[in-house]
Amino acid sequence: MSLTTLLQHALTGISLGGAYALIAIGYSMVYGILLLINFAHADIFMMAGYFMIFSIAVMPWPIAILVVLLGTVLLGVGIEKAAYKPLRSAPRMSIMISAIGVSYFLQNFATYLFSALPQAYPAIPLLKRPITIGALHSSLVTFLTPILTLVIVILLMLLLKKTKIGMAMRAVAKDYDTSKLMGIKIDRIITITFVIGSFLAAVGSILYFTDRMSVTPFSGTLPGLKCFVAAVIGGIGSVPGAVIGGFLIGIVETFMVAFGYSTYSDAFTFLLLILILLFRPTGLMGESLTEKV
Numbered sequence: 001m002s003l004t005t006l007l008q009h010a011l012t013g014i015s016l017g018g019a020y021a022l023i024a025i026g027y028s029m030v031y032g033i034l035l036l037i038n039f040a041h042a043d044i045f046m047m048a049g050y051f052m053i054f055s056i057a058v059m060p061w062p063i064a065i066l067v068v069l070l071g072t073v074l075l076g077v078g079i080e081k082a083a084y085k086p087l088r089s090a091p092r093m094s095i096m097i098s099a100i101g102v103s104y105f106l107q108n109f110a111t112y113l114f115s116a117l118p119q120a121y122p123a124i125p126l127l128k129r130p131i132t133i134g135a136l137h138s139s140l141v142t143f144l145t146p147i148l149t150l151v152i153v154i155l156l157m158l159l160l161k162k163t164k165i166g167m168a169m170r171a172v173a174k175d176y177d178t179s180k181l182m183g184i185k186i187d188r189i190i191t192i193t194f195v196i197g198s199f200l201a202a203v204g205s206i207l208y209f210t211d212r213m214s215v216t217p218f219s220g221t222l223p224g225l226k227c228f229v230a231a232v233i234g235g236i237g238s239v240p241g242a243v244i245g246g247f248l249i250g251i252v253e254t255f256m257v258a259f260g261y262s263t264y265s266d267a268f269t270f271l272l273l274i275l276i277l278l279f280r281p282t283g284l285m286g287e288s289l290t291e292k293v
Helices: 003-034 041-055 061-087 092-114 140-162 164-174 176-181 186-212 221-234 239-258 262-279
Strands: 130-133 136-139
Touching: 003 041, 003 136, 003 140, 003 164, 003 186, 003 221, 003 239, 041 061, 041 092, 041 186, 041 221, 061 092, 061 186, 130 140, 136 140, 140 164, 140 186, 140 239, 164 176, 164 186, 176 186, 221 239, 221 262, 239 262
Parallel strands: none
Antiparallel strands: 130 136
C-alpha cells in the first residue's frame, strides 16, 4: 500500500473519528452531571438526520442546517424534561430504564413515520465540494470534520474552565448534592448540558450522514454504541477523553476496513471496550474515584 493511500485512509479515519468524538462528548457530559448513560442520545443523532432530509426539501440548505440544530436541541431538552426530570430522585436504575425506553420509542416512532426503508440524505453543496490538497482528494466535509471538531472542543473547554456556567457544571459533576446545597440551580445546569450534547449530536449527524448518504430509524444504533465505547475508552465524564476515544475508534475502524478486515471492525471496537474495562476501568483520561465511608 502506497504512502498516498495510507494518508488517504488516515484522513478518512480522522474524519470519521471527529464525528464519533462529537457524539461521544454528549454521552460523557450527561454521565458527568447525572451519572446516566443516555441511551437515547444515539437516536437523537438519528432524528437529526431525518430533520435534515425534510428541512432541506422546503428551504435553502443554510436555513435547513439552523432548523436541524434547533430542532435537535429542542428534542434533546424535551426528552430530558419529559422522561428524566420526573425521575431525578428515583433510583438510578429507573432513569436508565427510562433512557432505554426513550431510545426504543424514537426508533419505532421514526419507523412509523418514515418507514424502515433507507431515506436518501441530501447533498449539502458546500460540504460535498471536492477538495485536493497535495495527493489527497476528498470532499470538503472530510477535511472540515476534524478541524471543526477540535474548534468545538476548544470552545467547550473554554466554556467549562472560564465561565460561571462551566464552573457550575464542573461543581455539579464533582458533587451533585453539595452543589445543590450551595445554591447552584441544578435543573438549569442539566438543561444546559442537554442543550450542548444535543447540539453536538446534530453537528455530528450532519458531518456523518453527508458522507454516508442515507438514514434509517436504526442508523444511530451502531454509531451510538461506538461513541459510547469511545467515551468509556477515553474516560466517561471526560470531554478530552471522549475526543481521543472517538478519533481512536474512527482511525482503527477505517484501517481495518482498508486492510480487508471489515467483517471484524465492529467486533474489534467492542473487544477494545472489554480490554479497557479489564485493565483500566476509568479509561485513558478518567479519574479514579475514592469512595468515603
